[in-house]
Amino acid sequence: MLTPESEEELAEAIAGARGPLRVVGGGTRPIGKPVQGEVLSVAGLSGITLYEPGALTIVAKAGTPLAEVEAALAAEGQMLPFEPMDHRKLLGTTGEPTIGGVVAANVSGPRRVQAGACRDSLIGVRFVDGGGHVVKNGGRVMKNVTGYDLVKLMSGAMGTLGVLSEVSFKVLPRPAAAAALLIEGLSPDRAVAAMAAALRSPFEVSGAAHVPEGMAGDPVTMIRIEGFESSVAYRAARLQEVLEPFGQSTVERRASEGGEGVTDGWRWVRDVEGFAGKPGDVWRLSVKPGDAPEIASRAGAEGVLFDWGGGLVWLLVAEGTDLRARLGDFRGHATLVRASEETRARLDVFQPEPAPLKALAEGLRAQFDPRGILNPGLMG
Amino acid sequence: MEMPAPNQGVLSKRSRIIARLEEVLPKDAVISDVMETRAYECDALTAYKCPPLCAVLPSSTEEVSAILKICHAEGVPVVPRGSGTSLAGGALPTADSVILGVARLNEVLETDYDNRFIRVQTGRTNLSVTGAVEADGFFYAPDPSSQLACAIAGNIAMNSGGAHCLKYGVTTNNLLGVTMVQMDGTVVEIGGAHMDAGGYDWLGLICGSEGQLGVVTEATLRILPKPEGARPVLIGYDSNEVAGECVSDIIKAGVLPVAIEFMDRPCIRATEAFAKAGYPDCEALLIVEVEGSPAEIDEQLGLIRQIAQKHNPVEFREAEDADQAARIWLGRKSAFGAMGQINDYMCLDGTIPVSSLPHVLKRIGEMSKEFGLDVANVFHAGDGNMHPLILFDANKPGDLETCEAFGAEILKLCVEVGGCLTGEHGVGIEKRDLMHVQFAAVDLEAQMRVKDVFDPAWLLNPAKVFPLDASEARRARAEAA
Numbered sequence: 001m002l003t004p005e006s007e008e009e010l011a012e013a014i015a016g017a018r019g020p021l022r023v024v025g026g027g028t029r030p031i032g033k034p035v036q037g038e039v040l041s042v043a044g045l046s047g048i049t050l051y052e053p054g055a056l057t058i059v060a061k062a063g064t065p066l067a068e069v070e071a072a073l074a075a076e077g078q079m080l081p082f083e084p085m086d087h088r089k090l091l092g093t094t095g096e097p098t099i100g101g102v103v104a105a106n107v108s109g110p111r112r113v114q115a116g117a118c119r120d121s122l123i124g125v126r127f128v129d130g131g132g133h134v135v136k137n138g139g140r141v142m143k144n145v146t147g148y149d150l151v152k153l154m155s156g157a158m159g160t161l162g163v164l165s166e167v168s169f170k171v172l173p174r175p176a177a178a179a180a181l182l183i184e185g186l187s188p189d190r191a192v193a194a195m196a197a198a199l200r201s202p203f204e205v206s207g208a209a210h211v212p213e214g215m216a217g218d219p220v221t222m223i224r225i226e227g228f229e230s231s232v233a234y235r236a237a238r239l240q241e242v243l244e245p246f247g248q249s250t251v252e253r254r255a256s257e258g259g260e261g262v263t264d265g266w267r268w269v270r271d272v273e274g275f276a277g278k279p280g281d282v283w284r285l286s287v288k289p290g291d292a293p294e295i296a297s298r299a300g301a302e303g304v305l306f307d308w309g310g311g312l313v314w315l316l317v318a319e320g321t322d323l324r325a326r327l328g329d330f331r332g333h334a335t336l337v338r339a340s341e342e343t344r345a346r347l348d349v350f351q352p353e354p355a356p357l358k359a360l361a362e363g364l365r366a367q368f369d370p371r372g373i374l375n376p377g378l379m380g
Numbered sequence: 381m382e383m384p385a386p387n388q389g390v391l392s393k394r395s396r397i398i399a400r401l402e403e404v405l406p407k408d409a410v411i412s413d414v415m416e417t418r419a420y421e422c423d424a425l426t427a428y429k430c431p432p433l434c435a436v437l438p439s440s441t442e443e444v445s446a447i448l449k450i451c452h453a454e455g456v457p458v459v460p461r462g463s464g465t466s467l468a469g470g471a472l473p474t475a476d477s478v479i480l481g482v483a484r485l486n487e488v489l490e491t492d493y494d495n496r497f498i499r500v501q502t503g504r505t506n507l508s509v510t511g512a513v514e515a516d517g518f519f520y521a522p523d524p525s526s527q528l529a530c531a532i533a534g535n536i537a538m539n540s541g542g543a544h545c546l547k548y549g550v551t552t553n554n555l556l557g558v559t560m561v562q563m564d565g566t567v568v569e570i571g572g573a574h575m576d577a578g579g580y581d582w583l584g585l586i587c588g589s590e591g592q593l594g595v596v597t598e599a600t601l602r603i604l605p606k607p608e609g610a611r612p613v614l615i616g617y618d619s620n621e622v623a624g625e626c627v628s629d630i631i632k633a634g635v636l637p638v639a640i641e642f643m644d645r646p647c648i649r650a651t652e653a654f655a656k657a658g659y660p661d662c663e664a665l666l667i668v669e670v671e672g673s674p675a676e677i678d679e680q681l682g683l684i685r686q687i688a689q690k691h692n693p694v695e696f697r698e699a700e701d702a703d704q705a706a707r708i709w710l711g712r713k714s715a716f717g718a719m720g721q722i723n724d725y726m727c728l729d730g731t732i733p734v735s736s737l738p739h740v741l742k743r744i745g746e747m748s749k750e751f752g753l754d755v756a757n758v759f760h761a762g763d764g765n766m767h768p769l770i771l772f773d774a775n776k777p778g779d780l781e782t783c784e785a786f787g788a789e790i791l792k793l794c795v796e797v798g799g800c801l802t803g804e805h806g807v808g809i810e811k812r813d814l815m816h817v818q819f820a821a822v823d824l825e826a827q828m829r830v831k832d833v834f835d836p837a838w839l840l841n842p843a844k845v846f847p848l849d850a851s852e853a854r855r856a857r858a859e860a861a
Binding site: 052053054055056057076077106108112113116117119120129133134135136137139140141142143144145146147148149150151152153155156157161172173174175176193196199200201202227228230231234286287288289290308311312331332333335350351353354356357360361363364367368379380 | 492493494495496517518538539541545546549550552553562566568569570572573574575576577578579580581582583584585587588589605606607608627628629631632633634635636672673675676679680731732733734735760763764765798799800801802803804805806807811815818819820822823824825826827829830831832833834845
């Protein structure tokens, strides 16, 4: 195992590699095709290098524990806007999620509907390409169109185009208060319609999820609002009016002064805890929200969770199921997040792309990693 | 400004290229008359002009594909053009290039409020996208100040921003999908009405690539419900430093205004003489706008007032009604026009960390004396995106060159303090040769490798973004092939 402790050492390790490398941060998100290769751990590159609360900017080395970043932000009343999911319970992994891992997998949570994905908050990267060159792109300012945007390219590239050494984010103030509107008993169709009604209102919804089998077993639709105390109260009341056609809603209020910004319910949604420890494969679909109920109904799933107003669908299906074959054509994409190595080797983990995009992807890999040593085959 | 010598081989087969284009396009869609091509000889960076070989105005993705196939086969460079409002020379032609204008691609293809998107052809103007949905209570968030004229195609190429980015992000944060034609004519569909990319983030890569990776003909854009209301306040200070501290304190307090605009004294005086908005004569002026219901606005403005008062403002003016709100914005919105009344000006758009604001403004003031040219500052303070306006006289020999040298020094300063050369206008030709200041050779190499993948012959939007010396070997190789 290679364990560089600085960017220079990381560059040397990659330049000197003789065969394929399996890149890991905290090792909590083993997503993708199984990779054979020597483990290259980035966890040794750790520490926050710059934090300016007044400029809403934080910069950290890629191996910095996510918890350390979140704690530093919380101490100044700020947060990562995109509410990154913790995969440990769902995937049965242990270890410490790193900020670089979050970026490599472009991990976002329920607030994605309002504040964007990880890649939307990411404003700069430093990485080492497959030739061992240290490359920087973007920076520490939130408006930057200088040259091509490799920052977004690196987010979600799963370490196949370069190994991240440092990442910069635009952050946001942590809301002083939050409330959740809960409606019980809706069908997925009605739930998605209710979430659309909430999301198209001007009341700044920061989470919209539907759980066909909630913690108590019955369907629950959850709408979240966050902000200053009185504003949250006002918007909760207005949203109750908006949602009246969908039945009685109850409001759970919480002042989160100094506390954890995510209530148990939203963390449960964020981390897909409902599927944790249950047998079966887990798929993640990104679709047009309005298409979600119909697509989910075709899946024959043992468990379903709708987040992002329906735009994100989590499915629990029998082990080894070829879900894409079962779904047929649909607009969007499906990712196999949890399955045995055998299944992940047999099925495409990421949605197969049309030929021109596949050719571009292969072209990029050939340019950024000419020896094919960075997580080879992980993304296809 | 150095441009590569035109490819003589291309120039010599001009009539054949035009004849081939006329075979696949309606008669009026090929502009080859030498006088008429002059309409396309520059964009809003008017200091540089060069008529193209010809211009084409396709009306469909299929026509764009047919055009690019021909140009690809003939080895002809193509310069995509939205509305030609680029301040960076992003659509400046070369003599051997075909201008591909998307102006006729201006339809709305689909609006969907439940799923909160609109799909448009990319020749449509930015403001008319909002225009198509505002009666139903929605808007398209990125709002560059050229929004009345600028096209979505150009917004995507330059990853355009605007005054309200602090809350809503820039184009790349509001782009869900594209139909793009590659240089060889291949049409690809990327993204759509769903939220995240499947494989690599193609949208993120294409947005801001200055038309060098493909021609985007259709776009799916995120639209947002309009807030219940918005209200600005005007705060005046006698020191740039204190104004900068006030901005920082507002952000730290947890308020996220939709806009924080900053004007310095030269800018205040010029706009006051021009627009008579009733601004106080002070060193620094902030316009802070917040959104929400009347009660929510009151609460946020109450907090902003507390913070502002701590720094002893010379003026704190709240808008009591729509008319007063409009007056607060009047001077800011007339700033560029006011400068144009005084003289020619060059508008820069480097970004800096907000904490460096006082230092950078002080240095710009000093440099203004050294170069002997006046400069006024007006910019988006919340995100550190500066807009120094350097005044010069285009009719005075040498003034433009002095102005460009001054501008280059300001941009170097932006990079030095941890910022960048351009926050929202793009590199184009204007900042092309300054890229070495911000990027090491290996950084530029990584970006050019992306270009190699998408456009191996380096035909799309030539001589932009990358310093000519950095791209020389690639261009020579491509031309020889």
